[in-house]
Each structure stands twice: as structure tokens, then as C-alpha cells.
Amino acid sequence: MDMQILIIVGLIAVVLLVIGIRQVGSHYGKIRPSQEVAQAYRNFRLNPNFKYYSSGSDVYPRAIIGIDKTWTLESDLWISRDLAAQNLRELVQNMQLQERESGVMLHGFDIYDNREAKIGDCFSASILHTPVKITGERRVIVFAPPL
Numbered sequence: 001m002d003m004q005i006l007i008i009v010g011l012i013a014v015v016l017l018v019i020g021i022r023q024v025g026s027h028y029g030k031i032r033p034s035q036e037v038a039q040a041y042r043n044f045r046l047n048p049n050f051k052y053y054s055s056g057s058d059v060y061p062r063a064i065i066g067i068d069k070t071w072t073l074e075s076d077l078w079i080s081r082d083l084a085a086q087n088l089r090e091l092v093q094n095m096q097l098q099e100r101e102s103g104v105m106l107h108g109f110d111i112y113d114n115r116e117a118k119i120g121d122c123f124s125a126s127i128l129h130t131p132v133k134i135t136g137e138r139r140v141i142v143f144a145p146p147l
Helices: 002-025 035-042 085-102
Strands: 030-033 050-056 061-068 079-081 107-112 118-124 132-136 139-142
Touching: 035 085, 035 107, 035 118, 061 085, 061 139, 118 139
Parallel strands: none
Antiparallel strands: 030 107, 050 061, 050 079, 061 118, 107 118, 132 139
């Protein structure tokens, strides 16, 4: 009889653990590599549905992200940028100059919410492992990439 109770308690613990993990994960989005996003930034193409931000230096940013205008980015680590194609060209070319000097490759990424819907994109060398936290209805924190 004691063995049956232990098995039942163990199964309940596993079920509760799975439910807990799913709840924690439900508040986080994902970042995935995208060749299309990389090409768009390398060709200085802006998405008219995105608002743009940068992290790092105003002249030599570490990353540029575009977030769907229907979403609010909650972070003091990103600087809002009013980009036109020429401004984007200048920023991307400065990032590419740093890329050549440091040997660190720049990549494009899609940013997804916790429901797998695309909410933005990013151009950076090191944002793949950066958390995307959904904080509320159409509110997101995208943590800035490490140095």
C-alpha cells in the first residue's frame, strides 16, 4: 500500500512540475535567427509597422531592434530612434565597421511573443540568448545584449 501512495504522490509532483514550468514559460517570448531580417538591415530597409530602438552607443550601437507599433517596449536599456533610411544606413555601416574590426559577425533575428507571433526584429552580434519577457497585454521587455 505504501508503494502505491508513493507512486501517486510522485505522479502528482511530476504533473505539478510540468504545469509550473509551462506557466513560467508562458511569460517569455523567443528570439530566432533570420536571414531575411539580416538582409533587410544590410540593405537599410525599415519596416513601417515597427518603432526602432538601439542599445549601446548612439553612433556605434551594439544592437538595433524594431518592435511592432502596437506593442510597448518597457526598458530603459534601449534608446528610441526616429530612423529614416539614411539614419539606418549610417548606424548599420558603423556596426559593420565594428564587425570588421572585432571579427564578431552581425546577424538578423525575429522576435516572437509567448504565443509565437512575430512582434519585432533585431540586428546584432549577440542577442540570441537575450530574454524576451511579456509583461502584460502587448507589453514586452527585450533585455539588451551583453557587451
